[in-house]
């Protein structure tokens with residue numbers, strides 16, 4: 001049986017579609033004052049050795065980052081936490097979790113009604129989103145776990161601080177927030193949005209390796225469910241790279257890629273913050289002027305030290321390691337913006353990738 005739709009209804013539907021697309025186009029034409037764009041990609045539960053063990057044929061996008069960018073496979077999570085939300089909060093605020101300057105978010109669940117990062121800390125927490133947005137840049141967060149709504153709420157129109165930098169760009173520091181619990185669907189959405197809209201600072205969270213690890217352990221043998229999930233993450237990374245060939249992005253976009261934590265080969269949980277398998281993460285920087293194939297520790301001999309198999313406490317009498325929490329301040333540095341107020345990791349923006 002066929003449904004007959006009266007032509008007047010069809011016309012109404014088409015004009016609605018036209019209206020929606022017109023308003024999206026208008027948004028895309030927002031002038032941007034930034035010369036560069038930065039995409040921060042977090043691959044949830046990614047062990048760096050899972051990239052090496054697969055090789056360039058199976059995970060070409062990760063190997064492209066290695067070949068064309070600067071990187072280390074020995075970066076660190078927060079010291080006291082190897083869980084997802086505390087480490088992502090670290091990335092976007094460039095703070096560790098605990099201590100007087102820590103961001104203090106230790107939960108790894110969806111925010112409850114009334115929860116914000118600021119309320120939990122008892123003080124307003126700035127982020128890479130708030131600094132970029134206050135400077136007039138367009139920001140977005142595409143995530144694949146519901147708990148990331150914490151960021152959209154904390155830096156949204158209700159709880160974001162008024163913009164006191166230059167012209168008033170408003171309190172909603174994340175212009176576009178989208179979440180789909182299948183990373184593949186989330187990246188589909190991202191591709192659709194990127195066809196119409198430009199961003200200066202975009203964060204993308206891909207969950208597949210973590211989901212596989214919780215179900216079947218972080219097994220780095222091939223084949224394993226975990227390694228298939230890392231390969232899937234690589235395919236999604238390829239999709240993103242494809243978009244970087246387009247106008248606005250081509251030749252002016254940096255990719256910073258890291259992970260919130262790794263995971264143990266023989267367990268289904270990565271919560272033990274003493275286990276090097278959990279606190280060792282990759283850190284890649286790719287884009288214009290980034291030296292091809294460079295070691296990030298070799299580029300930063302005066303300010304960072306490869307920590308071996310330790311995760312040193314801040315204040316220990318050695319240079320700090322490269323941490324996933326340094327990503328927020330690095331992204332701002334690449335955009336030519338100052339560090340996040342109150343941040344402590346890469347707060348001098350002295351992690352050099354060029």
Ligand SMILES: [Zn+2]
Nearest residue numbers: 045084210214
């Ligand atoms: Zn997990």
